[in-house]
Amino acid sequence: MTKELIRAVESADSPALMVAAVQKLAAAKDEAAIPTLIAVFGYNNPTAAVAAVAGLVELGEVAVPQLLSQIDDYNYGARAYSIRALSAIADPRAIDILLTAAATDFAPSVRRAAAKGLGNLHWHKLNDSQRASALSRCLETLLNISTDSDWSIRYAAVVGLQALAKIPDLRSPIQAKFKEMLISDTEKAVCARVQLAQLAM
Amino acid sequence: MRENGAEEYIPENAPPLNEEQAIANLTSPDTGLRYYAAWWLGKFRVNSKAAVDGLIAALEDEADRTELGGYPLRRNAARALGKLGDTQAVDGLIKCLSSSDFYVREASAQSLEMLRASDAAPSLMQLLSGGVAAAVQVPGRPHLVQPYEAILEALGAIGAKEAISLIQPFLEHPLPRVQCAAARAMYQLTLDASYGDRLVKALDSDDLKLRRVALSDLGAIGYIAAADAIAQAKVENSFKLIALKGLLEHQLPSLDVSLSEDTIRLMNLMDALL
Secondary structure (H helix, E strand, O other): OHHHHHHHHHHOOOHHHHHHHHHHHHHOOOHHHHHHHHHHHHHOOHHHHHHHHHHHHHHHHHHHHHHHHOOOOOOHHHHHHHHHHHHHHOOHHHHHHHHHHHHHOOOHHHHHHHHHHHOOOOHHHOOHHHHHHHHHHHHHHHHHHOOOOOHHHHHHHHHHHHHHOOOHHHHHHHHHHHHHHHHHOOOHHHHHHHHHHHHHO | OOOOOOOOOOOOOOOOOOHHHHHHHOOOOOHHHHHHHHHHHHHOOOOOHHHHHHHHHHOOOOOOOOOOOOOHHHHHHHHHHHHHOOHHHHHHHHHHOOOOOHHHHHHHHHHHHHOOOHHHHHHHHHOOOOHHHHOOEOOOOOOEOOOHHHHHHHHHHOOOHHHHHHHHHHHHOOOHHHHHHHHHHHHHHHOOHHHHHHHHHHOOOOOHHHHHHHHHHHHHHOOHHHHHHHHHOOOOHHHHHHHHHHHHHHHOOOOOOOOOHHHHHHHHHHHOOO
16 A cells, blocks of 8 residues: 555656645555655655655654654755754754754755754653753754844744743743844844744743 | 846855955956955945945946946946945936946846835836837847836835836736736835735746745735735745745834734744744
8 A cells, every 4th residue: 555655656747746646645654655755855846845744744753763864965955854854753863963954054944944943852752861961952052043144044043942941941041042132133023033932931 | 147137146266355355346457356346345235435435436337348238347336236225326326227238227226126216216217118018028138128127116115106107007018027026016006905916816826936026026015915825835935934024024113013913923924934
């Protein structure tokens, strides 16, 4: 069954057929579909890629090892979908890739997806000592990129920080950063997002 | 490379520049250095008096010519002046609207839009003379006789209500990109939702480039009714984020904002596109 669905994705010869085939494969919720769904990220078909992300997120943790090992270093479009999937699944095994992507990827789409994901990882899956170090690394990276020259990166950093502020120990440095951003940031859209984050805290 | 209208030009072995050097290079004997310096001053938004004066002077450069008679340095100087935000440049840019070089006229119209130069209205309107019938392709060239998109957008941005009757016929121009520019201007000048809705409709086009144009137009006019259509458009997230940012900023009169239901809804849409 899944094999046929995979073959349908591989042999789709129009964008519309591709989308339909990926949607069916994603709906099968079969682990055997994981490599094919990841491969769809590189097909330059955004609608199919979004469906593939949704399918992988639905599968959850079981998709994480392959998502991590099959990140496309040469195609930033594909890489952004991988990072979106990892961010949405929120498995802390993705932390190193998300930190690197948020801080150093050249593609803003990848960095934004990673920044959003860094705030939302499932911290309870880590033991106490791992958790403390993971949280401080995420906080540090998000604070750093909140002064990036690209407004959309700063916006995504605010979204990540808002989520991270659910951790009581991190609330005060995050509040301080938000106050500072409201004074220094020159983009109205970023300031508005800071205010929305403050409302949620 | 030198003949097309490419926005940015990055030479492979570009000398590292600083502000002083770039301004000095505007009058270098090497026309390549002049061309690069003008681009560089715009790129890094150097808006000192010396930079602005140097670029205004470069609008009358005669040394740098292409095979077809174009003025590469004037094009770059015109583009840079739009980014520097100094209205001293307005008179020189208006003069450039009658340049023989299409790309100089296009760059000048775009920069006059950025400078919100309402004084430019009569000269911009002049370029629409002959109406849609005259707005045809130049044989053998990749552009129409005038930079209609830039002209229409500029007239809308500067609030040239006196141009409405000239702009309206361009809603029926054969090129969809020109129709979008006309719809954008008509919305800005009348705030009539039917013009915003035309742009929303263009988001369904089969042409990805046109969908991107429509997104950017909707962002520029801040048409709030388009928010969901923008979020769902089949365009890369980066373009959608920029368009939604345009809508959001339109709802925020100043940096000292207070959030409304609309602004919160817009930010939720933006968050989902990260």
